[in-house]
Amino acid sequence: RRTTAFAAVDLGASSGRVILGRVIPGDALDGSQTRVELHEVTRFPNGPVEVDGTLHWDILRLHQGILDGLRAAVRETQARGDVFGGVGIDSWAVDYGLLDADGALLGNPVHYRDSRTDGVPARVFDEIGSGEHYAVNGLQTQPFNTEFQLVAAAGSAQLDAARTLLLVPDLLTAWLTGRRVAEVTNASTTGLLDVRSRQWSTTLVGALRHAFPSLPDLLGADGLLPALVEPGTVVAPLADDVARAVGAPAGVPVIAVGSHDTASAVVAVPATSEHFAYVSCGTWSLVGLELDAPVLSEASREANFTNELGVDGTVRYLRNVMGLWLLQESVRTWNAAGLPADLPDLLAAAALVPALTTVVDVDAPEFLAPGDMPARIAAAAERTGQTPPQSQAETVRCILDSLAVAYRRAVRQAGELSGRDVDVVHMVGGGVRNELLCQLTADATGLPVVAGPVEGAALGNVLVQARAAGVLSGDLAGLRAVGARGVPLRRYVPGGGGAGSLAAEHWAAAEARLVGA
Ligand code: ADP
Ligand code: LRH
Numbered sequence: 001r002r003t004t005a006f007a008a009v010d011l012g013a014s015s016g017r018v019i020l021g022r023v024i025p026g027d028a029l030d031g032s033q034t035r036v037e038l039h040e041v042t043r044f045p046n047g048p049v050e051v052d053g054t055l056h057w058d059i060l061r062l063h064q065g066i067l068d069g070l071r072a073a074v075r076e077t078q079a080r081g082d083v084f085g086g087v088g089i090d091s092w093a094v095d096y097g098l099l100d101a102d103g104a105l106l107g108n109p110v111h112y113r114d115s116r117t118d119g120v121p122a123r124v125f126d127e128i129g130s131g132e133h134y135a136v137n138g139l140q141t142q143p144f145n146t147e148f149q150l151v152a153a154a155g156s157a158q159l160d161a162a163r164t165l166l167l168v169p170d171l172l173t174a175w176l177t178g179r180r181v182a183e184v185t186n187a188s189t190t191g192l193l194d195v196r197s198r199q200w201s202t203t204l205v206g207a208l209r210h211a212f213p214s215l216p217d218l219l220g221a222d223g224l225l226p227a228l229v230e231p232g233t234v235v236a237p238l239a240d241d242v243a244r245a246v247g248a249p250a251g252v253p254v255i256a257v258g259s260h261d262t263a264s265a266v267v268a269v270p271a272t273s274e275h276f277a278y279v280s281c282g283t284w285s286l287v288g289l290e291l292d293a294p295v296l297s298e299a300s301r302e303a304n305f306t307n308e309l310g311v312d313g314t315v316r317y318l319r320n321v322m323g324l325w326l327l328q329e330s331v332r333t334w335n336a337a338g339l340p341a342d343l344p345d346l347l348a349a350a351a352l353v354p355a356l357t358t359v360v361d362v363d364a365p366e367f368l369a370p371g372d373m374p375a376r377i378a379a380a381a382e383r384t385g386q387t388p389p390q391s392q393a394e395t396v397r398c399i400l401d402s403l404a405v406a407y408r409r410a411v412r413q414a415g416e417l418s419g420r421d422v423d424v425v426h427m428v429g430g431g432v433r434n435e436l437l438c439q440l441t442a443d444a445t446g447l448p449v450v451a452g453p454v455e456g457a458a459l460g461n462v463l464v465q466a467r468a469a470g471v472l473s474g475d476l477a478g479l480r481a482v483g484a485r486g487v488p489l490r491r492y493v494p495g496g497g498g499a500g501s502l503a504a505e506h507w508a509a510a511e512a513r514l515v516g517a
Contacts, residue, residue, distance in 0.1 A: 001025040004085040004471045007041075007073040008461035009066050010261060011091035011168070012430075013283035014328060016062055017043040018069025019455055021462025022082060023471050023482075034472065035485040036462055038455055041076060042069035048111045048370060055111035055370070057168070059097060063175055070246040084248060087176065087238065088257035088465045089169040090264045090457050093189035093308075094146050097171040098162035098224075099180075106158050109168060112144035113369055116152040124151055127211035128204070131301065136204050138195035138294040138307030139188070142320060143368075147191030147208065155214035162216065165224040169259035176254050177236035181229045183256045185263035185316075188309035192218065192225065195294045195307045195315070200225055231258045231311045232468040257464040258311045262286045262318075267311050267460030267476065268453055269426045270484035277411045277422045278318075279441065280456060281431030283325050285403060287410035288318025289420055300417045311464060312476050317418055319410045322362040324431050326399045329373040334392060341392065349393035350400060351436050355502045356510045357394070358386045359402045373399075384513075404440035405510050411445050425449045428456030432490075439500075442492040444507040453487035 008019045018041045026033025044065040048055040070087065077084045098106040110116065121141050125133070130141060139145060146167075153159045166174055167186045174180045187193050187200075192208075194201040205218045217223045229235070233256045238248055258264040265280040269290075280286040294307035294315050308316040327343075334341035360380040367376060374395045378388035381398070389395040407425075415422045425447050427438055432451045442449040453459050463479040466472040472482060495501045 003080070003082045004466065004469070005073070005077045005080070005082040006085045006462045006465040006469070007070055007087045008257075008458040008465070009069065009087065009089040009172070010264070010455070010458040010461060011046060011062060011089070012261065012457070013092055013325075014046060015043050016046050016065050017455075017458065018066065018073055019458040019462075020073050020076060021459065021466070023085070023462070023466045034482050036459065036466075036483055037486050038453070038459060038462070039076070040455070041072045048113060049108075054116070055114040056108040057095065057111055059105070059109055059168070059171070063172060066172060066176075067242070067246055070248065074247045084252055085469045085471060086253045086255045086465045088255045088461045089172050090257055090259050090261045090461050091169045091172070093186055093260050093262070094142075094144050094149070094167075096146060096149075096165050096167050098158060099164040099166065100161050101163045103164075106162055109171075110149065115369060117143040117148045120148040120152050124148060124208070124211070128207045131298070132207070133191065133204065134301040135296055136194050136201050137191050138296050139191050140304045140306035140320065145189065145191040150215060151208070151212050154212050159216060162224055164226065166226065167259070170226070173235055173254055173256070173259070176238055176242050178239045179236040180226045181233075181235055181256065182226045183259035184228050184230050185258045185309045185311065186260040187228055189260060193309070195296075195309065198309060199228065229256050231256055231263070231464050234468060253469065255465045255468045257461040260308065261457040262308065262316060263310050264458070264460030264464070265428050265456035266290055266316055267463055267479060268456040268483050269428055270450065270452070270480055270487070270489060271424075271426060275421050275423045276426055277414060277424070278426045278428065279407055279431075280429050281323065281427050281437070282429040283323055283328065285321040285323035285407065285431065286318050287321050287407050288316060288414045289418055289422070291315045291317045291418055291420065295418050297417065303413050303417060305414065305417060311460075314476070317414060319414070320363075321403065321406045321410060322367050323403070324434075326362060326367060326373050326377070327396065329370060330395060330399065333372050333374055339392065346392060346396045347434060347436055350396035351500065353393050353397035355397075355440075355500065356401050356506055358389055358398045359405050359510045359514055360384070360398065361514050362399070362402045362406050400434070400437050400440055401510070403437065404444035405507060405514060407441050408444040408507055409511055411447070423447065427451045428453055430454060438490070438492045439497045442494045442496060443501045446494050446504045448494070449492040450489055451492065452489040453483070459483050459487065
């Protein structure tokens with residue numbers, strides 16, 4: 001009954017981290033005291049790199065960060081006398097690397113915030129209706145869905161030379177193991193998957209190639225897309241050279257987890273019933289529900305709700321909300337201008353600004369690309385006849401209020417469109433550290449908020465690995481119970497902010513203001 005440690009590689013849009021999840025058996029023989037202790041081993045910055053006018057990911061630096069992290073993780077595991085149980089990688093969705101016939105990477109993966117997909121969804125929908133898409137893939141329209149990125153790249157020398165397409169976590173997994181697979185939760189964000197069968201859609205792929213003949217083969221023996229695997233599949237042991245480089249014992253398995261970071265984060269939600277909504281709150285805020293089956297109605301398509309695939313046959317029914325990206329980019333803009341912009345100070349100042357003075361539609365397309373967010377927010381406020389935020393504190397307050405309004409709308413609509421009653425909102429991810437945002441979410445939704453874990457994706461990653469390795473057993477509810485035992489949770493109730501908490505009607509009015517905007 002030794003402790004087994006699993007290395008969770010979790011790459012977020014703002015930082016990558018290698019986190020050790022120690023599965024500690026506890027004294028009870030029935031496993032009822034088993035818990036997971038998370039320990040951050042390394043963290044390295046991540047973000048878009050512009051080269052020749054195109055935004056990329058610095059994928060080799062991420063790979064190096066993973067190797068350095070795994071080396072440190074192995075050392076730490078040995079020092080504690082734990083068993084090193086496995087490695088799993090999760091990261092953001094939709095982006096991919098292309099390999100040539102020799103298996104060499106053809107250029108750095110392009111970042112989903114790059115403008116190459118501007119106008120592409122409309123071109124695609126002229127050929128294959130958005131209704132036809134939604135009926136099969138159930139996916140929200142985002143300009144950066146892999147499908148649209150491929151159409152944007154169609155006819156390029158790089159795509160023509162490609163023999164294999166690997167989504168980012170699959171690419172990094174292939175570099176650790178030599179084996180190429182497509183993990184299904186992330187594959188569901190490509191637009192090329194049938195959400196009901198959890199298989200590549202021959203219908204959609206066929207229609208796409210018919211409409212855009214310069215696209216290469218995607219399916220079949222000569223196709224770019226690899227075979228799908230479900231989370232929990234052992235991909236392969238660490239390749240010998242990698243194991244040597246990181247000092248790992250031979251045979252350590254690399255395990256496919258919910259390789260889409262949001263899928264892993266949802267596994268870690270410490271829910272105790274099915275009546276929960278979640279906000280996976282990092283660079284993006286992913287707001288929605290866990291369902292057994294997709295919602296493919298016309299109303300759902302119009303509301304741009306997505307049906308992404310989850311662990312254990314589940315569906316993540318959610319909407320992408322622009323998230324703390326707005327705050328990150330504001331801080332970056334201020335720093336570049338030489339203004340002091342310490343996050344805790346800014347949040348403390350924002351807490352003193354009256355609520356709901358100005359709200360903007362955080363999901364407006366103008367907020368997607370990197371740039372001067374304070375200026376874009378001020379412009380959006382003016383356009384909608386509101387007072388533009390002036391100070392840094394007012395800008396931060398506007399972002400947080402606007403996010404909370406967006407969460408309110410998404411939680412309510414997810415419930416209405418799916419018929420699921422919701423009685424609690426779980427917040428996971430780095431945004432959980434933002435106490436003001438958590439309180440505003442409780443106020444705006446009128447529901448209790450349970451905040452934690454901060455490293456949701458890493459915890460979900462570890463839980464799925466531990467079950468695949470036979471260290472844990474049970475269904476998602478069982479995994480969640482184990483996960484919840486090890487993490488601090490904080491509860492926020494509507495109105496809990498005292499005089500600073502506005503009642504529901506104010507939030508409803510703010511939402512109406514946005515819809516009318
Ligand atoms: P990602 O995985 O997308 O890179 P994270 O889940 O790490 O994102 O969350 C990053 C966000 O967490 C930051 O944008 C920031 O707003 C928030 N955050 C991090 N640390 C703090 C803090 N000390 N106080 C408030 N917010 C924080
Ligand atoms: C969050 C996330 C989200 C995607 C976006 C591209 O990190 O994976 O679920 O929509 O990145």
